[in-house]
Amino acid sequence: MTHTPETAFDAKPILRTLPQGPGVYRMLDARGAIIYVGKARNLKRRVSSYFNRGAHNAKTQSMVGQVRDVQITVTHTEAEALILENNLIKEHRPRYNVLLRDDKSYPYIYLSSQQRFPRLAFHRGSRRGAGRYFGPFPSAGAVRETLNHLQKVFPVRQCRDTFFENRTRPCLQYQIERCTAPCVGYVSEEQYARDVRHVEMFLDGDSDAVIDELVRRMEAASQALEFEEAARLRDRISALRRIQESQYVAGAKGDVDVIACELREGVACVQVFVVRNGNNLGNRTFFPKAPEGTEAGEILYAFIARHYLGDSAPTELLVSHEIEDREVLEEALSGDAGHRVRIASRVRGERRRWVQLARSNAEHALAARMSTQASMDRRYEDLQEGLGLDAIPERIECFDISHTQGEATVASCVVFNREGPLKSDYRRFNISGIEPGDDYAAMRQALERRYTRVKQGEAPVPDLLLIDGGKGQLAQAEAVLQELQLVDVTIVGISKGPRRRPGEEVLHIAGRAGEFRLAPDAPGLHLLQHVRDEAHRFAITGHRGRRGKQRTHSVLEDIGGLGPKRRQALLKHFGGLRGVQRAGVEDLMRVPGISQALAERIHDSLNG
Incomplete structure (x- = not known):
């Protein structure tokens, strides 16, 4: 039954025909779009509750005001309804349901x-x-x-x-x-x-x-x-x-996930700590999209259903808030995983400290999220979507090469995380042993030196490796990372377009054919430009410093035993370097502090 926007929605004909058993209901707006999906133990009672004159929160009132049709699917059990609800939410992403932006499975x-x-x-x-x-x-x-x-x-x-x-x-x-x-x-x-x-x-x-x-x-x-x-x-x-x-996690046995939720100013944060066989494998932060007025328990319920159904849950989930219909969720997760799954919120002792730790981490992550500029988050999210990445990159590294006609070649490596430039992780590489001006060889040497150290544990592996250059530089990066077996890193080459104007950058992605371009106003492209330009600035600064040092470097500095005072005495005595080069051993020995052995060493160094 469908109603036009001008017609007030009359729910009574639909409510009269609803069954008393379990199932899934879908709320549709005037355009026929699904705006909410829910499951119920008793469809008639649950759906009717939306249209009663009783008090509803602002979120529910806003949703009901847009409803123009209700569709249902009857199921055998409430657990079966939960699984169907989960699949429909993932498919249609209704605006009034709790949604996960990062819906990828665990690695x-x-x-x-x-x-x-x-x-x-x-x-x-x-x-x-x-x-x-x-x-x-x-x-x-x-x-x-x-x-x-x-x-x-x-x-x-x-x-x-x-x-x-x-x-x-x-x-x-x-x-x-x-x-x-x-x-x-x-x-x-x-x-x-x-x-x-x-x-x-x-x-x-x-x-x-x-x-x-x-x-x-x-x-x-x-x-x-x-x-x-x-x-x-x-x-x-x-x-x-x-x-x-x-x-090691004190008191941990079996497989446990500790899940905490915190809310602030309409933003929700879910923190998950993963414990397997008594080992803490780390934690992960999620920021689900939840309608205004959604409570923490409701977010946890939706998160657990979206996150674990279809991707086996551990034997126990410890949660920070009470969850409504916990038994139904346990039944659905157990059937999906093939083993008993228990959800507990009221825990004591060591397990209570785990939950408090997860809540504390959620609070810190939420505070960081609130203080971080929203534009940075939009850039990373847009980059994930624009490049078709499995997840939002948490660490980006970019390489660039700088030299003047092959002189004093320097490679730069800059690092960005979700908060922006991570300058403490920046690195420069003085390139040597290559043909002057061979940018491919310079890039390969810098990558080998950097990622050999990464493999040795000196730095984390990046999620995205950005190379300032085209297909040739990209091929060097692919070869080095394959040699070092870093095969799960996305490699992107970025080069300026034919007219070399900002916004016309050409992207080459390792493993994908053809060229890629992002819209000139895309936040993801702005992020890549920012990272690329920072790598360029860092490389040029290093190159100029190295070039200036080489051009002001005296050959006398390379002679052992000849310190600053003796060098100054030589230059003053002979009127400059040319005079020192023309002098014989006996002439050099006349300078105070220059012995015969040192004079011979100076003469041999300057005259081959």
Whole structure:
């Protein structure tokens, strides 16, 4: 039944025909658009409550005033209605429902099983491949950090099969001791399988057993006088213990997610802490879009349904507020996950402190969100949409090259996060050992130096790598990151258009064919321009400093034993550098403080 905007909506004919059983109802406006989706244990009673003359909050009054039709779907159970409600909200995104802007699934660590030498990898999406999936982790950064820790202790390969199968020599991973080079037969299958087994045990939460086994092997190696092997095992044990200390959660058992919600001035923040096998895998922050007047318990209910249905929930969820219809939500999550899922809000002891910690983090994140300029958030959100990224990038790194006709080449790396420039993470690289003016070689050298250090744990891996240049520079970045097995980073090349005007930038995205352009007024393009221009400024500043230093540098400064006072005495005695170059050894010895040995060294240095 549909009504025109001019006609007052009469709900009575619809209400008379509504069944008493469970189901899903959809509120439609005058244009036929769905503005709200809800589920009910009793459709007739629930839908009728909207049109009674009883008091409603402002959100409900506004919604009911726009309703021109109501559609229903009858289900067998309330849990089935919840699942259907969740799917409809994800599909139609009604304006009066609580919506998640970032609706991507959690990432996992994937350990393959179909190869002689299995690989560890970052994974997001369906889990159908042969092997094991460990997680979920709260963010891509948490996965990368764990993979980096694992690779330091257990050098299991992380490269793609196409890269692995075509090697004729070890890659950089072997050189920095992050891989045992199974691709070229540097490690036996038995030894490699042992490392894989230890990785599985660690990710299953059985790190104590791994440490015990390593201790026994270390003691045996020491007794056999194999001190180098014993030292290597000792370092592994120490690294594992450090990982345990950083991830251990007191009193934690099993799989638990701690979820807290805070509200301020109509903005909602949900904080999720992920605990698996007693290990804290980190936390993740969400800012769901909620209509004015929505309460924290309602937001938590909607968040849990949207976030976990279709993406297996842990065995227990600890929440900061009471949730209405908790039993229905537990039933739907349990059926979807294939195991019992319990939701608890009134907890004591250590678990209460976990919830308080999550609430405290939510408050801080909300305060930061409120104080951060809204334009920065819009830029990142628009960039995610414009580039088709899985999630909003949390860390962007950009590289640029600066030189004057090949002289004093300097590469810059600038870093941005959601709050803007992260200047403490900026880096410059003085480029050497290349043909003057070879920008491709300069870019490759800078990237290799930067991301070798990143692989060694000196800095986080970025979500987006921006290269100031076209296809050639982009190819250098792809090659370096593949060599270092950083395969989950989005790489974008940005170059000026044919007329080199701002707003006409051409984008090349690794792995995608063709060129891309964003609208000149797109906030996402403004963000890329800001990052690119900052990298350009930082590179030019470094280049000018290096060039100026080289041009004012005296060859006398390179001679050992010739300090500032003696250099000044030489230049004053001979009237300048040319006079010093023409002088013989005996002439040089006449200058106070210049011995025969030093005079000979000066003469040889200046005259080849």
